[in-house]
Amino acid sequence: MRILLISIGTRGDVEPFLAIAELLKAKGHEIVCAFPEQFRKMTDDLNIEFHGLNPAFLELLHSKDGEVVMGGGKSLWGKILSFVRLAQKGIEVNKVMMAEQHEITESVQPDLIIHHNKAVYPIYKEVQDHIPQIIVSPVPYLIHHIKGYPHLGFRKKILGINIEKWSYSLANFGLLSFVSSWSKKLKHNKRPGRKALKDCLLNTPLIYTISPSLFSGEIDPDSPVKVLGYHEKSVETHWEPSDELQQFIQRHNKILFITFGSMTNPWPEKITRMFCEILSEYEIPAIINTAYGGLVKLDEYDNALIHFEEGLPYHWILPKMYGVVHHGGSGTTHLGAKYGCASMIIPHIVDQFMWNQLLYEKGIGPKGIKISKISKKKLASKILDLWTHQPFKDKAEMLSEEMQKEDFRSELVEALLTVKIKG
Known part of the structure; x- marks a missing residue:
């Protein structure tokens, strides 16, 4: 046909x-x-x-x-x-x-x-x-x-x-x-x-x-x-990680991945700085994916604790991550769960609020904050919960086992x- x-x-x-x-x-x-x-x-x-x-x-x-x-x-x-x-x-x-x-x-x-x-x-x-x-x-x-x-x-x-x-x-x-x-x-x-x-x-x-x-x-x-x-479509084979990215991953055995995918917002620099201040204060290693501009690279934070990337294939990076903070698109939600990441959503529009509630009910992460309601105090509390509450990771890995069997x-x-x- x-x-x-x-x-x-x-x-x-x-x-x-x-x-x-x-x-x-x-x-x-x-x-x-x-x-x-x-x-x-x-x-x-x-x-x-x-x-x-x-x-x-x-x-x-x-x-x-x-x-x-x-x-x-x-x-x-x-x-x-x-x-x-x-x-x-x-x-x-x-x-x-x-x-x-x-x-x-x-x-x-x-x-x-x-x-x-x-x-x-x-x-x-x-x-x-x-x-x-x-x-x-x-x-x-x-x-x-x-x-x-x-x-x-x-x-x-x-x-x-x-x-x-x-x-x-x-x-x-x-x-x-x-x-x-x-x-x-x-x-x-x-x-x-x-x-x-x-x-x-x-x-x-x-x-x-x-x-x-x-x-x-x-x-x-x-x-x-x-x-x-x-x-998923077939995996991209021509993409290669930089030496800096590979070295960052080798230095840390527990890393948080942060991405807003194709979502934008009026204050990308402010929100990125908010994330970086929290990560630095609590010494949480993280990779920040700037993608379409919802998050931006801040030179003063590009150090041994925080690594910025402009775009990363999720199938490559997520299996190496402890947890992920993301916008809540259907694809990112599925891949985070499929690869056993403790997950928290910062919803922007429509279906992302539904996925936020669903992941919370599944017990693989705390309920996230709407992008327009985000504040450093609220975000810090949620990130710490995601990072330290082991049952989130345990349930994420159990869910991953179920999803990996699906065909x-x-x-x-x-x-x-x-x-x-x-x-």
Whole structure:
């Protein structure tokens, strides 16, 4: 089959699709990927056809308004204005990306479309042209009600009213309204009705690329939802650690890894200095990963106790670490747990608060602090707890043993390819 994979978002949204692309390519299928332009090299390295989507989505996250929405840093009114501006720009970006998905799909002419929940054009395409599609998500609690949990974008209660079940309907209404509104701009005689779009959405298979060890909630047996494990793309072989990094690791037998991944915030220098002061005061060896700029290198702290790196492959560094402090993206959360790290999350947005609560409930680390509420006193207490409370590490290693045994590759491929048969 000719299979088109579409994903929109950060690295944690794209990497599961690269893993799927590799699995399906190995089975002899012709694979085409459509991701934000920033991920061209990662896809090219796997020798897979690539179509670049507008990079504006990630640029929005790294804009000044994006930093405020993710990290705070302004008055309530300032935050509201930033959110409104970001939402307005986001609507326009989504329209552009819908048009791009339309153009790419028409040029590729796929037999099957596998897409992220943020990439909603394939829902329209199935209704209009009967091209089968399937949704893959690295985060849970979307589209179909999972008992015990509201939709990812909502709290369980609003104004004292339990909206757990309603939250999924509300989110689906918004999604379908956007698809329906956008489809009116296309020049064709027959436009899909709202009921047809809704039926398609609710009957589309949804696969969570999440470890069952990290999934909570009760799935309705009649819903098209499956939890089929966390999947990594093939390991980068061309990357080599510096001599300084290797020497730092050799000098210390217990190290903390600190990273905010692709998340940004309004005060990277201030927060980095906060971490460094705590680490220095309590003599905790740490590697700080500056990545996309949420943390920055401070020359005065680059010494025998604290080592800065601009970007590190997690599969290489995490097995060597005692613990990890991170933003709480799905990928980093899974890899920290998979490699037995005591973990604490500093959540910035949406699903990261859910992962923060989940890791706390699993007992592999203290409950982290929201990035906009962080202070040296609060952070010091949490880091000391993470560093000194041995049960966190013990439970992390037990969880790691469970996750290391998981292998859902066959089930994932079967679930993806069965859709074509039904189609």
